[in-house]
Amino acid sequence: MPKTPSIRTQDLTIRFGGHAAVNGVSCAFFPGELTVVVGPNGAGKTTWFNLVSGQLRPSAGRIFLGERDITALSPSARAKAGIGRAFQLTNLFPKLSVLENVRLAVQARAGQGHRLFARATALTGLTDKAMHYLDEANLAAVAQLPAAALPHGDQRKLEVAMLLAMEPDIFMFDEPTAGMSVDEAPVILELIARIKQDPSRTILLVEHKMDVVRALADRIVVLHNGELLADGAPGEVMAMELVRDIYLGVGAEEVA
Numbered sequence: 001m002p003k004t005p006s007i008r009t010q011d012l013t014i015r016f017g018g019h020a021a022v023n024g025v026s027c028a029f030f031p032g033e034l035t036v037v038v039g040p041n042g043a044g045k046t047t048w049f050n051l052v053s054g055q056l057r058p059s060a061g062r063i064f065l066g067e068r069d070i071t072a073l074s075p076s077a078r079a080k081a082g083i084g085r086a087f088q089l090t091n092l093f094p095k096l097s098v099l100e101n102v103r104l105a106v107q108a109r110a111g112q113g114h115r116l117f118a119r120a121t122a123l124t125g126l127t128d129k130a131m132h133y134l135d136e137a138n139l140a141a142v143a144q145l146p147a148a149a150l151p152h153g154d155q156r157k158l159e160v161a162m163l164l165a166m167e168p169d170i171f172m173f174d175e176p177t178a179g180m181s182v183d184e185a186p187v188i189l190e191l192i193a194r195i196k197q198d199p200s201r202t203i204l205l206v207e208h209k210m211d212v213v214r215a216l217a218d219r220i221v222v223l224h225n226g227e228l229l230a231d232g233a234p235g236e237v238m239a240m241e242l243v244r245d246i247y248l249g250v251g252a253e254e255v256a
């Protein structure tokens with residue numbers, strides 16, 4: 001029996017004025033699969049991501065989460081429905097401790113909203129859960145520090161721990177190693193590789209760096225001028241002449 005996609009876009013299009021930043025993109029994604037969305041600057045990758053997570057509304061086309069049409073849902077309703085997106089540090093509460101940050105995500109997942117002062121008994125359970133996710137992200141040792149005190153790489157890990165605490169079915173990462181040092185980047189990649197081990201999860205990643213693409217991708221989707229140019233296994237896609245052509249001048253040597 002063919003597998004049901006966990007998320008899919010159908011003829012997804014958004015126009016800004018006369019310009020179609022995303023143009024008729026149809027593709028489906030499956031549990032247990034990590035897809036990297038690549039393409040040159042301005043190809044429409046971030047815009048497509050924003051359409052999927054709900055920050056932008058399409059001019060045409062639809063988005064389905066499983067069988068459910070979520071095109072009209074707000075970003076928060078999509079998050080509740082199972083789409084989790086890591087934003088580049090904009091979701092952190094800098095003055096709260098690392099633990100409190102994750103605990104708030106656990107509370108949000110449990111449907112208790114963002115209350116900092118929950119009842120003591122409830123708090124213990126929430127704290128235990130939060131510590132579990134901090135352990136997964138290798139951040140347990142810094143649980144009591146304010147988020148703002150962490151180095152950039154650890155803040156990005158904290159963001160991933162908060163994403164894990166939301167227990168999404170779909171994980172979306174926009175350039176997860178952007179701004180990281182060479183020492184910090186592998187830790188995030190390892191964390192994403194671990195997330196991928198759970199076959200119920202679908203992972204979407206926008207990435208420019210070919211070493212990251214090579215390390216993680218089960219599949220590559222190439223956008224170009226807002227259109228879907230290629231979609232397939234990494235070796236297959238990277239060997240396509242058209243794909244190599246559009247990368248000429250923007251890292252052709254890296255594609256090789």
Ligand SMILES: Nc1ncnc2c1ncn2[C@@H]1O[C@H](COP(=O)(O)OP(=O)(O)OP(=O)(O)O)[C@@H](O)[C@H]1O
Pocket residue numbers: 016021039040041042043044045046047048
């Ligand atoms: N709010 C907007 N208003 C007008 N044009 C926009 C808007 N957002 C994006 N665009 C245009 O849509 C196109 C796609 O942009 P997008 O940022 O999605 O590309 P990208 O592939 O993510 O690029 P990069 O790799 O540089 O981040 C670009 O031409 C961009 O200028």
